[in-house]
Amino acid sequence: MAPPPPPPPQPPPRRRDDHRSARRDPRSGGPYLPRPRRLCGPGGRPPARLRPRHRAGRRRRSTDHPRVRDAHPQRLRHRRPGPGARGGRPVPGERRRRVSYERTPVRDGQVIEVGDTLRVRVIHTPGHTHTHLSYALEADGEQVAVFTGGSLLYGTTGRPDLLGPDHTDTLVRAQWRSARRLAEELPDETAVYPTHGFGSFCSATQATGLASTIGEEKRTNTALTADEEAYVAQLLAGLDAYPAYYAHMGAANSGGPGKPDLSAPSVADPAELRRRIDAGEWVVDLRDRTAFAAGHVAGSLNFGLDGQFVTYLGWLIPWGTPLTLLGETAEDVAEAQRELVRIGIDRPAAMATGGPEDWAGGATLAAYxxxxxxxxxxxxxxxxxxxxxxxxxxxxxxxxxxxxxxxxxxxxxxxxxxxxxxxxxxxxxxxxxxxxxxxxxxxxxxxxxxxxxxxxxxxxxxxxxxxxxxxxxxxxxxxx
Incomplete structure (x- = not known):
């Protein structure tokens, strides 16, 4: 049986400050990256009104699969065992998105019931990508939250240029309409939970704050306070560079889930480390910049785990270059591995633990x-x-x-x-x-x-x- 024809291309829609935050991470001196509030009470358990209740004999609907908003370019979304290894439950995804893994297509306006008390409504919010989805959560008949992904952020919106310049104008205008739709359809007291916060390169301008509601965004978000042309002009003028590894993420996410290999890499001795450095490979010291400057293996590089390690390493490394990790402990190396697989760097070539004297093999340490x-x-x-x-x-x-x-x-x-x-x-x-x-x-x-x-x-x-x-x-x- 021949596969169904692809959907026809959608016509473009009708045309109708950068402000930095002073909040800093006290440990690294880098940008403070707040974690969004959780809909949870003590012990990490959701409040009673947000926990699904089930009638006796009624089939429970599983809620442990990830929601797929789009084939997002910032991180790999499926770094876990595939559907077959997770009981065969396909993940939900936007109906028009072409992917190679099993999924349950959802459509704009579709409502997913979770037990007897929770309802999740799918909202198509293009702008960050063409197929981006948001999810509005209702509990006991009350609209309590909306998970906006890369659509409506705190004080800003997701950037519209990650798919390339051919899509930017269409997406930036779609983003404005998506933000307006969320504001029009949801009550002011609805809590907003975006995927991206302060410090994210997926933010069009710098996101601010630790929490927000639809009502607060109506007062402060340019997408909801400015007309379309003013929003478009301000947003496009504020766009800056984003990490180069984003280019690899969309195709990898569309390709489907894969189980990462997080086993420890082979251990390199000082002679092997020197051979790798001399061959032009990247040998990366994970210690903080103070310790590295005081003494390190000559020719090694420094991306400390105390800062935006994976962002800048993924941005600067020539894609495919063999990578060796140097950490004070095996736990440091493991932490780096977990971050790297999320951007598609699956297996370090080697590792070593200890200190620079152990890695240098008697050679003079470099310093600056x-x-x-x-x-x-x-x-x-x-x-x-x-x-x-x-x-x-x-x-x-x-x-x-x-x-x-x-x-x-x-x-x-x-x-x-x-x-x-x-x-x-x-x-x-x-x-x-x-x-x-x-x-x-x-x-x-x-x-x-x-x-x-x-x-x-x-x-x-x-x-x-x-x-x-x-x-x-x-x-x-x-x-x-």
């Missing part, structure tokens, strides 16, 4: 200096000759920058090394993590570096950015 913006000011006024490299994103640079600095965003550094002038290089970002990553990268290639491990707020306070007063409050930026 760390400094503050106060140290930088002294060096600038003292007449020292050096290159100041700013590795923040374009929008951060626009808000405030140190005159005379060279600007190369972190994700562009590996491909633009020849543009960095000769001489000593001081590297800064907004909080220290990205500067540490780039300093390690440059040092591995023989450059003399100083990593500025400090908050950019201090550069403003020290008067290193004379143009800062002509912009909005520059402290509202991601401190990473």
């Amino acid at each position: 200096e760390r400094a503050t913006f106060g140290d930088l000011k002294s060096a600038l006024t003292g007449g020292d000759e050096f290159v100041l490299l700013d590795v923040r994103r374009d929008q951060e640079r626009t808000e405030a920058h140190i005159p005379g600095s060279v600007h190369i965003p972190i994700q562009e550094v590996p491909g633009r090394l020849e543009e960095i002038p000769a001489g000593r290089v001081w590297v800064h970002c907004a909080g220290g993590y990205r500067a540490g990553v780039v300093a390690a990268l440059l040092h591995a290639r023989g450059r003399d570096v100083v990593a500025v491990d400090d908050s950019f707020d201090n550069a403003l306070d020290l008067g290193l950015c004379p143009l800062a007063s002509e912009t909005h409050d520059n402290r509202q930026e991601i401190n990473a």
Whole structure:
């Protein structure tokens, strides 16, 4: 029997600030990534009114499968055993989405009953992708929450450009209409639970807050306070770069579930580590940037687990490059593995645990200096000759920058090394993590570096950015 013909292409719909948060992670100095509130009481159990009740003899509807919003490009969604290994229950997904795994198609407006008290309504909310879904939750006849995924976020919306420029204009307008639909169909007291929060590159502009409701979003979200043209113009002007590994996620998610191999990689001795480094492979030290700068294996790179490890490693590594992980403990390596499989880096080539002396095999450890913006000011006024490299994103640079600095965003550094002038290089970002990553990268290639491990707020306070007063409050930026 011949397969059914593909659905006809949908016609395009009729046409009808970047604001940074000052909240910081006290451990890493990087962006604070809040976890959304849970619909749970003590012990992680949902409140009684949100727990399904079942009549005697009535068949229970399973609720332990994941909801599929779209073939999302940020992370792999099915890094778990496939449907066959989970009792054969197919996952639900948008009816028009072409995927290669078993699923239960759902459609806009469909209601899924969960026991006698809970009802979940499917809402098609295109904008982040064409097939994006939101889910409105009703308990005991009361609309209590909506799971908005990459549609309506706290103070913003999901970005519409991840599928490429050919889709951006259609999706940005669809995103505005989707946000309006959610606001029109749901009561003001409905709690909003998005997939993406502060620090997510899937956010069109910087998401803010730890919790919200439809009513709050009506008052503060540009998608709900501005007309369509103003929203489109502001959102598109605020888009910045996103991690390169996103390009691999859509196809992998559409390909279906796969069980990751999280067993420990083979252990590399110092001789093997040196061979891998000399061969151009990536040997990544997972320790924090302070420990790495004090002493590390020459040629190794640093992506500490205390920051946005997987985001920047996945963004910078040439896809397919063999990767070896160095951690103080086997647990550190295992944590890194769990993060890496979520972006499609399934198996490290090797690992080693202990400390740099164990990994170097008697060879001299490499090291470089760390400094503050106060140290930088002294060096600038003292007449020292050096290159100041700013590795923040374009929008951060626009808000405030140190005159005379060279600007190369972190994700562009590996491909633009020849543009960095000769001489000593001081590297800064907004909080220290990205500067540490780039300093390690440059040092591995023989450059003399100083990593500025400090908050950019201090550069403003020290008067290193004379143009800062002509912009909005520059402290509202991601401190990473």
